[in-house]
Amino acid sequence: MQGFLILMGLGVAAITLAAILWSIAVPERRIWPPKRYTTLTPFLVWVPTFTLFGGLTLLGVWGWADLDIPSWLRFGVGLPLILIGNIVVWLEVSHFGVPQTGGAKGKLRTEGMYRYSRNPQYIADIGIVIGWMILSAAPWAMIVGLAGIAVLIAAPFSEEPWLRDQYGDAFEDYSTRVRRFL
Numbered sequence: 001m002q003g004f005l006i007l008m009g010l011g012v013a014a015i016t017l018a019a020i021l022w023s024i025a026v027p028e029r030r031i032w033p034p035k036r037y038t039t040l041t042p043f044l045v046w047v048p049t050f051t052l053f054g055g056l057t058l059l060g061v062w063g064w065a066d067l068d069i070p071s072w073l074r075f076g077v078g079l080p081l082i083l084i085g086n087i088v089v090w091l092e093v094s095h096f097g098v099p100q101t102g103g104a105k106g107k108l109r110t111e112g113m114y115r116y117s118r119n120p121q122y123i124a125d126i127g128i129v130i131g132w133m134i135l136s137a138a139p140w141a142m143i144v145g146l147a148g149i150a151v152l153i154a155a156p157f158s159e160e161p162w163l164r165d166q167y168g169d170a171f172e173d174y175s176t177r178v179r180r181f182l
Contacts, residue, residue: 002062006140009055012048013147020151023158032155033162037104045102052151056129056144060136069137081131088113088124108167110174118180119156126152156180 023030034041065074092113093101100106101121113120126149133145160180163171 002059002140005055005059005062006144009052009059009144010147012052012055013144013151016048016052016151017147017154020154020158024154027158027161030158030162032158033103037099037102041104042099042102052144052148056132056141056148059144060132060138060141063136063138063140065137066139067137067142069134074135074137078131078133078135081127082135083131085124085126085128085131089121089128092121092124105166108163108170108174110178115178117182118160118175118178122152122155123181 019031023032034044092109095112096106096109097104113124117123129145129148129152133142160171160175167174
C-alpha cells in the first residue's frame with residue numbers, strides 16, 4: 001500500500017507539473033488555467049489536488065516519526081505551519097469561492113492576503129506541506145511533499161499570462177506593487 005501511495009503521489013505531481021510546464025511553454029494551448037470553466041473542470045482540478053494531499057497525509061501517518069526530528073521542531077514549527085496555512089487558504093477560498101479558486105473567471109482579488117503576495121494560497125499550501133513533512137517526520141512524505149511543492153511553485157507562472165489577458169492594466173499595476181511570492 002505504501003508503494004502505491006508513493007507512486008500515486010509522485011505520478012499525480014509529475015502529471016500536474018507536466019501540464020503546468022506545457023501551459024507555460026505553449027500558452028495558446030494551455031491546460032492551466034483552463035480556457036473554459038466547464039462542469040468537468042472542478043474534477044480535473046480538485047481530484048488531483050485532494051489525491052496528492054491525501055496521499056501525502058497517509059504517507060506521513062504510515063511513516064510517522066521514522067526520521068529523527070526533535071519533537072519541539074515537529075510540534076513547534078510543523079503544526080503551526082499546518083494551522084496557519086489552512087487558515088490562509090480557506091479564508092481566501094471563502095472570498096474567491098471554490099469555482100474561481102479552481103480556474104473560473106472572476107474578479108481580480110487584491111485585498112486580504114493578496115495585498116502581500118500575488119499567490120498567498122500557494123504559499124499557504126507550501127506551508128501546509130512543509131509543516132506536514134516536519135510534523136510527520138516521514139521519509140516518503142518528504143519526497144512526495146517536495147514533488148508537490150514543485151507543482152505549487154510552478155503554477156503561478158502558468159496563471160500570470162492568463163491574468164494579464166483577463167485583467168489587463170489592473171493586473172499589470174497590481175503585479176508591479178505586489179511580489180509573486182513573498
